[in-house]
Amino acid sequence: MSDAHSELSALMGPRYSRSAADRDAHAQSETHVSAGPPEGVAWPETTEEVAAILRICHAHRLPVVGWGAGTSLEGHALALHGGISVDFTRMTRIVELRPEDMLVRVQPGITREDLNRELRATGLFFPVDPGANATLGGMAATRASGTTAVRYGTMRQAVLGLEAVLADGTVIRTGSAAPKSSAGYDLTALLVGSEGTLALITELTLRLHGQPEAVSAAVCGFADMAGAVDCVIETIQSGIPMARIEFLDTTAVAACNAHAGQDLPAMPHLMVEFHGSAAGVAEQAQRFGEIAASQGSAGFRWAEKTEDRNALWKMRHNAYPACLASRPGATAIVTDVCVPISRLAEAVEDTRADIAASGLPGPILGHVGDGNFHAILLIDPASAGERATAKALAARMAERALRLGGTITGEHGIGMGKLDYMPAEHGPAWAVMGAVKRALDPLNLMNPGKLVPPHDPV
Structure with missing residues (x-):
């Protein structure tokens, strides 16, 4: 492969690196999924450079993996089979x-x-x-x-x-x-x-x-998870055009409180936002408030000022590091599933009970307005037993979602972390995906080992 790296260096100059520091920076994952570093890293600035890079890699049968911000959760951007990482952070126009x-x-x-x-x-x-x-x-x-x-x-x-x-x-x-x-x-x-x-x-x-004329947000607690989930279901079925409707269980709320300096009551919470005209937002908010009250909501707080809304959503967006901080030294097996709204309560309740029985900390949160929720399974990275327990929990979440008519992932994707679940969801259709892959990439150079059935290059 030395000829390939020499050609890439000649093409890209200082924007192609084989230094250990640059390679290691492109071997990092947000979660437990890991792989070795790529053999080199390229930083193209134009489509023409990307095409030239791929022509060189194709000629030398060198695998290629794209890299953006490195925030994916299932090892999508890791160089599982070596090759080079193509980093797009210079293509920002x-x-x-x-x-x-x-x-x-x-x-x-x-x-x-x-x-x-x-x-x-x-x-x-x-x-x-x-x-x-x-x-x-x-x-x-x-x-x-x-x-x-x-x-x-x-x-x-x-x-x-x-x-x-x-x-x-x-x-x-x-x-x-x-x-x-x-x-x-x-x-x-x-x-x-x-x-x-x-x-x-x-x-x-x-x-x-x-951009909406008016925006309003709120957070409200519920005595139990069932009340919060039932509120989500009733809201969606009532046709209220929510812009956001997020769920945090009691464990996630505690972690966010500690991380963001908030004082939400220790109970499951919904975080909601409405977009539209001033009159429309006011009507939507009132209707949601009535539904939430009928489901036993407590501690209803409105956030109409921009700074209050920003603080609310910053807390939600930082839920993952907040959950990690709740168990110092832990890493996480983060998994998500998505189910039909009608089966959401069953899926969340059964998942919560399964996690509780395992003995592992496992906050649940997610975009439940579209049936999608996440579990952050916190493990000691040195404990093989905890890792096995967490992976078994994640597998049961996937099996449960499929049994309820859902999918093994609503947004995290497959990468290398969820590859084993694909046959159960897709059956023979997974082989069709593999056929498409072989047709467009017969040498299996594009992010090999991810998403589709493994295949040898032709």
Whole structure:
């Protein structure tokens, strides 16, 4: 492989590194999932450079893994089979902004927070909010969602088109700026969520939304988990257009209180937000308050000032480090599932009971407005027994979700962490995914070992 690295160094100059520090920086994971470092790291600035990198790697059969902000939770960006990491943090331009069409074209390394800062003066915003300040290319590759998905959808709905580079260096464009199309296979949808196993995304055309005239948020506690979950179900079934509706169980509330200096009562809580006109927001808030009261809510607090709302959602977005801090020295096996709203209460209650019986700390929280919730299973990294217990809990969560008509992941994706659950969810369709992978990447160079059935290069 020395010839490949020499060619990459000649192409990229100082923007290709084989130093231990740079390689180790691209071998880090947010959770327990781990792998060795890549053999080298490239920082392209243009689509043409990405294509040239992939042509070199294809010629020398060198694996390629894309890297954004490194915030994924299932080891998506780790170099499981060596090769190089292509780091997109230098590709951060807004290529074109079209306010009249409510869309923007961006390079993949720009983060969602940076994009929204640039959009402030336009009256538009990009709504998909996974919590972490992830890059938009990474969010598309993992089909991210988050706190606002219940109102605005996920990256599946947000991405109108892509520019991407295939394994052999071929550059393709998918989708368009048109609101809809019937022209052939939906290759945009195929690449969104493909986790870098089919191509590297070098440009995205994204759907924007108008900034709401009025925003109001609230947090309220419930005597038990059932009341909180039933409130979510009744709210959704009543057609109230929630912008966010988040859940934290008692353990998660305690961790967030300690981490953020809050004083929420020690009970399950919902955090909600409403977007719209002033009159519409007031009506939605009133209707939600009535539903919450009928389900036994307590300690209702409104956050109408911007700084109060920001503090509320900062606490929610920091729930993961807060939970980690609640058990010093711990690492986490973080898992998520998504179920139909009608089965949400059963899924959450059974998961809570299962975690309690295991003896492990395991806060539950999530975007329950769309049936998606997470468990943060805190383990001693030196304890093989605790790791095995946590993995068994995660496996039972996945099995439970499938039994209830749901999915093994609502937003974390598969990566290498959830690969073993794919046959149970997809059956023969998983082999079809593998066939698509072999058709586009017969040498198995694009993020090998992730998402699809293992296959040997042809």
